[in-house]
Amino acid sequence: MFFRTRDGMRPAPLTHNPFNALVGPRPIAWVSTVDVDGTANLAPFSYFNAGSADPPFVMFAPNAKGPGAAKDSYANLLAVPEFVVSLVSRAQAEQMNASSKAYAHGVDEFARCGVTPAPCHTVRPPRVAASLAALECHVYEVVTLPVGSDQRASHVVIGEVTAIHIDDSVIENGQVSERRLDPLARLGAFNYGTLGEIFAIARPE
Template sequence: MFYRPEDGHGLPHNPFNAVVSPRPIGWISTRGAEGADNLAPYSFFNAVAYEPPQLMFASTSTKPDRSDTKDSVANIRETGVFCVNIVEYAARDAMNRTSGPWEKETDEFDLAGIDRAPCETIPCSRVANAPANLECKLTQIVHLAGEANVVVFGEVTGVHLRDNCLRDGVFDVTSYQPLARLGYRDYARVTELFSMTRPGA
């Protein structure tokens, strides 16, 4: 099968998300200028640089009470900071609960019964029991083609690592089973690893 996206795919559901998978999930916590917390998952998310450490996530839709974007991006535009909380398999239901189209006044920490803790380097809450939290300051927001497609870039200013995820000096992902987004309604969890040495390493 071949199709041009501009002509449509002719399938019951768009296959694009399923093709580009698995994708890590950035559980983005933000705080609005008036102090309300927000928490929402984004699967267009990844790390993009080592030194200094930087990452990105993309928002691709709007909400009726935000007009041109979603709560996370709106809050980041106001405050210039956000926190990425790493999602583990054990938190899948809570993460999914926070993905709903809730009103902007909704505090998803309370909605999903998630414990919060303060960040150290930015005025924002983080998921208290997450395997890792990456505190970020906004570096740029890039508008992409399409009505509501924006990419948020941030520089990591603080890193929290859950103690039981550190083994022999290594952040061990099998200790918490990272949750990944596939396509449609499908997810995956990491339970096995294998190692390879890069040529010249």
Template sequence: MDYAASDLTQRERYKVLTSFVLPRPIAWVTSVGPTGVVNAAPFSFFNVFCEDPPLCMIAVNRRPDGQDKDTLANIQRTGEFVVNIADEPLARAMHESSGDFPPEIGEPGYLGLKLAPSTAIAVPRLADTPWAMECRTWKTIDVNGDRQLIMGEGIHFHIRDELWDDKAMRVHMDRYHPIGRMFADRYCRTDDRVVFPAAEGAKGK
């Protein structure tokens, strides 16, 4: 089975991509609205891309009526957001925060999620997540007028203490249980892990 991307509808291309590019990390993004309401929304078209500077990117499409989603409007207005990573205990709340909440209702307050102040920006982070990165907008790219790629520069990191060996600069993987996105309403755990020895490269060259 093969397809030319141009022969598929937008929805069909989405289904092909999200069915096979698995699992995807989830950016649980907090942002602040014009009246101070804190918004939290998950995005699985997301990843980090480099470390100097630390850059991440999320893709935010517009609502079916053409209006900007709260996350996009907030980031465009303030230039700030926090990428939070959900683990298993927070997975249900993360999923529920993807619902269509009106701008005047903040998902953290509605779902009973605790907030904590950020260090370098005004947008708060989700206090109980294992990892969070404060970001300022680095660049935005318009895609066909209905989607924005938002590149953020990470300027401050928050790590749950028991997850991190600060001497080795290494995560305790036996304690870290992030959730990945599959497709539709399906997610995955990340505890089934495989370790390979370091590759030696081709011999005789």
């Protein structure tokens, strides 16, 4: 099939936006922020990836809840431009998903979803204590994208990673063991994946 994206993202026979399945698997950022009063917010974002390794930068993309309606994560970032990306392992899939519910602004999903927080060193939001790795980030730039056919704009939040937590249990022979990290990946529709085969390929000389 072929379609022009500005004509809509679900042409028949597609029942879901195919973009999520085509650009994947994606890692999941479990993003924590705080509002001006210091109340924490936690939500997952799979429009997430790295942009640079040294200095390390990441980006994630909160879209709007509806026309002009910002998600709490984004609203918090405008007030306190700091966030933490806690990485999601398979074991945290259900809790991560629970935290994606659209709770009212001011609801702390750590408390509401039974996720234990742990303090950070260079930013105010807490990280997820059980995550095997977490990235403390300061907002570097926010890019606002045009509204789509559903009238919801998205924002690409670019953050500089100012500190990194890695649980010692995932370090093996001087490297992060992807097998021990057991990252959960987001696919299309409501699908998720985990790591299959892991193999190495040396770079060409």
